[in-house]
Amino acid sequence: xxxxxxxxxxxxxxxxxxxxxxxxxxxxxxxxxxxxxxxxxxxxxxxxxxxxxxxxxxxxxxxxxxxxxxxxxxxxxxxxxxxxxxxxxxxxxxxxxxxxxxxxxxxxxxxxxxxxxxxxxxxxxxxxxxxxxxxxxxxxxxxxxxxxxxxxxxxxxxxxxxxxxx
Numbered sequence: 001x002x003x004x005x006x007x008x009x010x011x012x013x014x015x016x017x018x019x020x021x022x023x024x025x026x027x028x029x030x031x032x033x034x035x036x037x038x039x040x041x042x043x044x045x046x047x048x049x050x051x052x053x054x055x056x057x058x059x060x061x062x063x064x065x066x067x068x069x070x071x072x073x074x075x076x077x078x079x080x081x082x083x084x085x086x087x088x089x090x091x092x093x094x095x096x097x098x099x100x101x102x103x104x105x106x107x108x109x110x111x112x113x114x115x116x117x118x119x120x121x122x123x124x125x126x127x128x129x130x131x132x133x134x135x136x137x138x139x140x141x142x143x144x145x146x147x148x149x150x151x152x153x154x155x156x157x158x159x160x161x162x163x164x165x166x
Contacts, residue, residue: 034062041062
């Protein structure tokens with residue numbers, strides 16, 4: 001991009017421009033390209049401001065989300081599993097971004113094929129979401145929907161297991 005030539009690729013404004021471009025690309029429907037760009041942004045942020053800086057953590061959050069949206073659900077789950085303890089330590093367990101990251105971890109746990117693990121995570125998460133964000137917040141509503149999905153999938157898995165044993 002032109003801003004890279006003018007300011008250099010590691011200038012904070014250049015990295016912010018790349019971050020914004022990744023967001024636009026993701027919203028435009030290319031999660032794989034957004035994932036790849038967020039991977040670059042996260043590496044640049046880590047190099048310039050450190051691994052625990054808010055800008056680095058936001059880029060890693062977006063990378064994880066777009067990795068899942070691009071079909072790599074296990075990677076998304078693993079990335080959020082790495083991020084949640086950092087958010088809890090830096091921002092606190094009751095910070096909105098922390099509880100939303102826990103919601104992403106639970107969602108990608110479900111989508112990666114572990115509905116029982118997701119049930120445990122959503123069950124622990126929902127009271128915190130309701131307290132921190134409110135019972136009608138979109139993240140709280142989404143978590144309730146994902147919990148229902150996890151329960152259905154877990155029940156289906158148990159039924160398939162019983163049917164296979166007959």
